[in-house]
Amino acid sequence: MADTISFLKPRDAVLSRRAAIIADLTELLPPECLVHEARELVPFETDAFVSYRRLPLAVALPKTTAQVAAVMKYCHRYGIPVVPRGAGTSLSGGAIPQEDAVVLGLSKMSRILEVDYANRTATVQAGVTNLNISEAVGVDGFFYAPDPSSQLACTIGGNIGMNSGGAHCLKYGVTTNNLLGVKMVLVDGTVIELGGKHLDAAGYDLLGLVCGSEGQLGIVTEAVVRLIAKPEGARPVLFGFDTSEHAGACVADIIGSGIIPVAIEFMDKPAIEICEAFAHAGYPLDVEALLIVEVEGSEAEMEAMLKAIVEIAGRHGVKTVRESQSATEAALIWKGRKSAFGATGRIADYICMDGTVPLGKLSYVLNKTSEIVDRFGLRVANVFHAGDGNMHPLILFNANDPEDAARAEEAGNEILKLCVDAGGCLTGEHGVGIEKRDLMRHQYSEADLNQQMAVRYAFDEGWILNPSKVFPLDGRPAA
């Protein structure tokens, strides 16, 4: 197991009371809602950032907000760390527990509580999957816009924790732009409601603060999200290029001309091959870089926008342009793209970076990324949200070779620093988690970080909520 990133030292006062804590939790939860047998804790030791693993003390899987509140109140009283978990799909280790922590999993709270078309909102429990919302309202012509590639499995609670994005966020914005309200359990078990069905609420925008707080300000148990009417039509178009530079420059030019397609996704050759092997979407295999550009609207609107984009692509030497010919083909194009990370498992283990850079720097950063990975003797596949500069180099390595794994981590850190130095940031949508925690000082000054920690402290002065994440372990205010 990788060990460069450390976790907080488990609290002895908690570890020594393990049996008593489990006995107490048994009183608070029905039997099927508590996991504590040693064998059964193992599958909860990690998430999709699988290089790091820590066994939790217990796993609570409550069914109601009241049960969440009871567990929080109890853990707060005894200073027991709590690690919230949705579907455990975090790529930054956001849901990885620690030895003295109770995992608070929301997977049993997965119901859609209300759909209100008049106000274009859905009220859902935090454990509902992102895609379930769109599926539930799809027949009526609506959808929930942010679409992380893991949308099939990831939960809305996790999306709120990480302020998740997705391919279609170029036009519709990320989670925070589509979230109207939450019900949240505070660290001491108090239940609060923020926002509602309206676009703005009186007083501070605490909802904005909660979105992206990585489970450190409270446990969201319900959310009110915005629904959007489906467009008349939507069409992904494939643009193949001879070099990544040309594709990158084309993206900057499309956005720079004022055009906002719904999505502009980038894949380099290794990524195209990986995705094609899984989805058989008909991606061109004879190009070095591919853009998936999706336009939507009426037939005339799509035609007009496509014409302008094709013209720009022509200036950047586009080699192939192919429009999807059917809904099935369009679905396959997206299936391949959205399965890219998992499909990479067909050829190697990987860690996925999440840096975001100004569009003018895309080509530069892509080139430098290749140089870095080459220098470490590793391979890389690039597949990412080019339209908003959110890069996802997948660094390929062999998890059964500790040296290879260490090199991959080191290369990843260099790439993220490169993104920051290019004027971008460490994370576009996956969150800081543990993965980027120790790089936060590269992004922020001491004063910047202290201000963020002060906010955190105001919500959780005992630092029990997801404590090993986001902020470097040294230099924190005393609990």
Next chain:
Amino acid sequence: MQTNFTLAQLADPHVAESEQILRRCVHCGFCTATCPTYVTLGNELDSPRGRIYLIKDMLENGRPADEEVVTHIDRCLSCLACVTTCPSGVDYMHLVDHARIHIENTYRRPLVDRLIRNLLAAVLPYPARFRAALALAKLGRPFAPLLKRVQVLKPLWAMLDLAPKSVAGISGSAAPGTHAPEIEKRGRVAILSGCAQPVLDPGINDATLRLLARFGIEVVVPEGEGCCGALVHHMGREEQALDFARRNVDIWTREIDNGGLDAIIITASGCGTTIKDYGHMLRLDPAYAEKAARISNLAKDITEYLSTLDLPRLEPKRLNVAYHSACSMQHGQKITMAPKNLLKAAGFTVRDPGEGHLCCGSAGTYNILQPEISAQLKARKVRNIEATKADVIATGNIGCITQIASGTAIPILHTVELLDWAYGGPKPENIPAR
């Protein structure tokens, strides 16, 4: 993901295979979303990713199976929805097969569980015994409510609940022999007569024989065919499963040598998934590996085979058919469009129920061994099917037919029964009048 096995452990071919499967998993969690037990129970331990992790932990540590691991593996339906979903191509099917063998070899189940499993393994694969057992079930039915109240005896209640109220007579389609085509011969196939299906619903293979004869296919029902082995295979009773497999391989190989076979036709997709895996199951047996691989290649679901015959397109009928794709059909064998295309070509209006990827809860003996989860899945499946407002349900697996029929008033038929009717066969008796 990372694995930790010693070279000595990897010397065991089963462990070596499982290690390769585990290495493919990147722990992305996509599989959780389409797993029927995870969406029902909401616990990672009852998801494919959770089970993969439990199996990994057990195998790496060379531990015998224990109650916790067994609980969660037993809850797996082997529906293989996870395999369809998995982007990285994790072969969960063979991993969970290995886990089940490991459980069977290293874990002693509680007495009642053991007895019930022994009973199922001793009765279901043998048509004569199964027929006798169904007759006995009539006598047992008055005690069903009593059994339902005792947790460990619930499987017995489930058995009685599922047993049909009347048992059909023995049909000619199960008797060994050759069925000549009605027109000039253009193909020769063998058909699996099966074990439970001819007892529960002999009409399925009757319809298959009529339909194939009408299109010029000679069908042989070979002497000595038996259960495909799926039932005991899913209990981890590998030696017994391999015995069934070897027997069928021998019999079909004889048929290939004697008259040639274009295909081995299977009308229960659960059996199809297993027979198509014979090549893998017997890969370590030098005397059988090659023969078994040949049989697996010849094995075809009836709808797969019919798709090669270019059946004529018929006038539309005013009958709405909800097509329920059995897990063994869509996930096990990846047959998704063929049955629907055949029905459409035959003039039926085909409707796809929502959540079509989710299991109906039948899953071999699952509805007997896990009656509570099975009942929840059945209710969900029936809700989705009834929402299509279809006149009739079509599917390709006897297990699903029995399960779904016990939860809805909409008639349910095998796809081939509807096709036989459309192409000139008798009208199935429970088709609604129009």
